[in-house]
Amino acid sequence: MHALNHLLYGNIDFLKNEEYRAFQFRFLCILLLAGAGVTVLLLAGVASGVNHIDAIHVVSMTCFTLISLVIWLVLRGQPQRFVAMAWIYECLCLLEFVSALYFVSEDEMRVIWFFTNIPGIYILLGQRAGMLITIGTIVGLAVGNAFLPQPYSTNAIATLLSALMYLGAFFHVYGARSVSYFIRMRESNRQLRHIASHDPLTDLLNAGAYYATCDQLIHLASRHQQPFAVLFVDLDHFKKINDTFGHEAGDIVLKTVAKQLQESVRQSDAVGRIGGEEFSVFLPDTDLSGAAKLAENMRSGIEALMPQIGQQRIKVTASIGVASGERSETNIAAIQRRADQAMYDAKQQGRNRVSCFTQAA
Incomplete structure (x- = not known):
């Protein structure tokens, strides 16, 4: 046929x-x-x-x-x-x-x-x-x-x-x-x-749609022999924001951060909300150095947001892990784990910072 x-x-x-x-x-x-x-x-x-x-x-x-x-x-x-x-x-x-x-x-x-x-x-x-x-x-x-x-x-x-x-x-x-x-x-x-592919609160890709998109982008990167990288973004002390100001305030923070992330990337990039306060960004045709630079811009942009909750503005920060792709990879799972590990390293180093995954990490 x-x-x-x-x-x-x-x-x-x-x-x-x-x-x-x-x-x-x-x-x-x-x-x-x-x-x-x-x-x-x-x-x-x-x-x-x-x-x-x-x-x-x-x-x-x-x-x-x-x-x-x-x-x-x-x-x-x-x-x-x-x-x-x-x-x-x-x-x-x-x-x-x-x-x-x-x-x-x-x-x-x-x-x-x-x-x-x-x-x-x-x-x-x-x-x-x-x-x-x-x-x-x-x-x-x-x-x-x-x-x-x-x-x-x-x-x-x-x-x-x-x-x-x-x-x-x-x-x-x-x-x-x-x-x-x-x-x-x-x-x-x-x-x-x-509706099926996007998070209702932030309008970013939900976890399932994000990972499926990443797998497709990895396949294209492999075909064209192009580098790629993943950022794992986790908001610092988000539970404290919910406990102090309420869940409505937490929703405002999530939507504000999501908009900042979306505005920071190219049209060819993919951004997803993969957990409560966890976001992931897939960057096609981007090496580790370029991804780290973008991650730092994202981190400083999130820090500068200062969303207004009631009569006051609160400071929001994020720890971001960066990992580059390997040619042998065929799906998002392995690189996502490396970016996740790098994010935890950023947390251990004091939060509100960017950490890149290395084999020694």
């Missing part, structure tokens, strides 16, 4: 919140190949004498098939080209349908291609494009019918135009509701994923 997907769509990678965009891209790829395939079958029927089609339209069908395959090749593996390729294909289809309408006059059902076009344009390019193409088709058939070699009767053209208006209105409403439902579902799923 993976090989078939790669053959049809190329090497593509959509984000989790791009499900509908991925569906549109794959739908267009299949539509291009299906349209070319159906046209080839019709051409085979002409060649075998099963059905008769005007020579001019045979040329049009051949060009349609070849151009469809070229569009597919240009689009394959390049989702950023989707909108342009969808519009080009739509224009190509309209030209092909008009050619069939004029040159295959003995086929009364040839107008059906305009009907099959309406749902596709709503799916691929949305409501505005769908409405534009629907109105253009209705006007084009109403005006152009008189110029056909064998025009449709007044009753027939009235029925065709009414059916097109109904189909356009149906897909306009249905498309609007479907997209709206999809957006709401996507947002709900995003919120659920956020």
Whole structure:
């Protein structure tokens, strides 16, 4: 199945919140190949004498098939080209349908291609494009019918135009509701994923999500042969804050510190709350020296916070352990233990300081 997907769509990678965009891209790829395939079958029927089609339209069908395959090749593996390729294909289809309408006059059902076009344009390019193409088709058939070699009767053209208006209105409403439902579902799923992966008090990654993220980042670091480091941050005398000022004050301190930690790191770093007053920071592409420097900035930043509790401000400090990763590591467990050990060394040395793990420690 993976090989078939790669053959049809190329090497593509959509984000989790791009499900509908991925569906549109794959739908267009299949539509291009299906349209070319159906046209080839019709051409085979002409060649075998099963059905008769005007020579001019045979040329049009051949060009349609070849151009469809070229569009597919240009689009394959390049989702950023989707909108342009969808519009080009739509224009190509309209030209092909008009050619069939004029040159295959003995086929009364040839107008059906305009009907099959309406749902596709709503799916691929949305409501505005769908409405534009629907109105253009209705006007084009109403005006152009008189110029056909064998025009449709007044009753027939009235029925065709009414059916097109109904189909356009149906897909306009249905498309609007479907997209709206999809957006709401996507947002709900995003919120659920956020709730499941983040600590409700500090909005940092919770322990499970943090460790899972770290394992992924370690895998990437190993693949690209890049260094990485972990900081273990533990607030000093946090129980005393709770006992003296109450748990609400403790929550204020935790949220204030969490915000400080988040603002101190890069977007590529991961920050998690892994215990009551314990935090951990994963630093990709960072050696021990760089991690220690960042840890010192964090320590001084936490010390300078002085969060206000009631009518007074209290001093908060943290002991931070630093450990660098090893190439042989495949998960967070070992380096986290080393950072934890370094943090305890900082505690033993008087707290409110940074300690780096060494083998001698």
